[in-house]
Amino acid sequence: MIPAQRALLLVVxxxxxxxxxxxxxxxxxxxxxxxxxxEYTDRDVGVPVRPYxxxxxxxxxxxxxxxxxxxxxxxCKAVVYGMVGxxxxxxxxxxxxxxxxxxxxxxxxINIYIKRSSCPLSIIHxxxxxxxxxxxxxxxxxxxxxxxxxxPNPFFG
Numbered sequence: 586m587i588p589a590q591r592a593l594l595l596v597v598x599x600x601x602x603x604x605x606x607x608x609x610x611x612x613x614x615x616x617x618x619x620x621x622x623x624e625y626t627d628r629d630v631g632v633p634v635r636p637y638x639x640x641x642x643x644x645x646x647x648x649x650x651x652x653x654x655x656x657x658x659x660x661c662k663a664v665v666y667g668m669v670g671x672x673x674x675x676x677x678x679x680x681x682x683x684x685x686x687x688x689x690x691x692x693x694x695i696n697i698y699i700k701r702s703s704c705p706l707s708i709i710h711x712x713x714x715x716x717x718x719x720x721x722x723x724x725x726x727x728x729x730x731x732x733x734x735x736x737p738n739p740f741f742g
Contacts, residue, residue, distance in 0.1 A: 616648050616652075617711075618648075618652040618653060618704070618706060619698070620706065621656065621701055621705075622698035623698070623701065624696055624698055625697040628697045629689060629690055631686075631688040631690050632724060634682070637660060637680065637681050637718070638678075638719055639677060639720075640676075640714040640715065641716070641717050646677040648666055649711050650713065651666045651677040652698060653711035655700060656700070660681050662700055663679075663697060663699045664678065665696070665697055666678075666695070666696055667692075667694050667696050668695070676695070678723055683699070
């Protein structure tokens with residue numbers, strides 16, 4: 586490889602790496618606001634509890650944007666964020682309360698974040714997600730997950 590091709594390849598790799606780091610994606614950047622919340626990984630809210638709001642487009646909401654929206658909203662006490670499968674790949678739901686008798690339940694790739702009383706981190710640079718009133722899709726998703734978790738594994742005799 587000649588030096589000009591090597592230099593061009595290096596420039597392309599560096600630009601790609603910088604672009605990937607600065608892009609607000611779901612997996613590449615570490616969570617900035619997670620210190621301001623108590624995090625329960627691979628957990629979801631139990632079925633009877635309904636969110637009061639959810640993100641208009643869950644796929645465009647990153648973890649930090651979802652948590653920043655909760656921090657700005659006085660009603661929000663907890664957030665559910667994660668991958669849920671199907672056409673709605675990501676979910677960002679806001680809860681006023683969580684029933685501790687039925688929550689948290691095991692759900693892979695979904696996390697519960699409960700807001701702490703104070704947060705020293707600035708959220709000015711994080712735009713809020715567009716919130717809409719919650720529909721029944723959250724309850725349908727959790728009911729389906731609960732039903733699937735009780736199904737026996739066909740690979741274990």
